[in-house]
Amino acid sequence: xxxxxxxxxxxxxxxxxxxxxxxxxxxxxxxxxxxxxxxxxxxxxxxxxxxxxxxxxxxxxxxxxxxxxxxxxxxxxxxxxxxxxxxxxxxxxxxxxxx
Numbered sequence: 001x002x003x004x005x006x007x008x009x010x011x012x013x014x015x016x017x018x019x020x021x022x023x024x025x026x027x028x029x030x031x032x033x034x035x036x037x038x039x040x041x042x043x044x045x046x047x048x049x050x051x052x053x054x055x056x057x058x059x060x061x062x063x064x065x066x067x068x069x070x071x072x073x074x075x076x077x078x079x080x081x082x083x084x085x086x087x088x089x090x091x092x093x094x095x096x097x098x099x
Contacts, residue, residue, distance in 0.1 A: 044071070048065055053079065
């Protein structure tokens with residue numbers, strides 16, 4: 001990655017996120033810090049990753065999420081060659097939330 005992600009500003013953002021105590025606080029914070037489209041894009045990528053891990057086809061994923069095949073492909077590349085962030089989170093959330 002050409003841009004340095006580990007900065008003091010990013011540290012401050014992550015500390016703020018880690019201070020959130022529940023889903024309602026997440027909604028409050030993220031509605032202030034993100035545009036609606038930014039938040040929907042993030043949630044779409046997460047849903048795409050969840051569906052890829054559930055062995056859904058690109059066609060099924062595109063139909064359910066509205067994601068382009070380019071987005072699905074990028075998420076798939078992250079799942080296969082990234083830092084395992086998605087899988088780390090998936091291993092921590094309830095299995096029924098994944099289905």
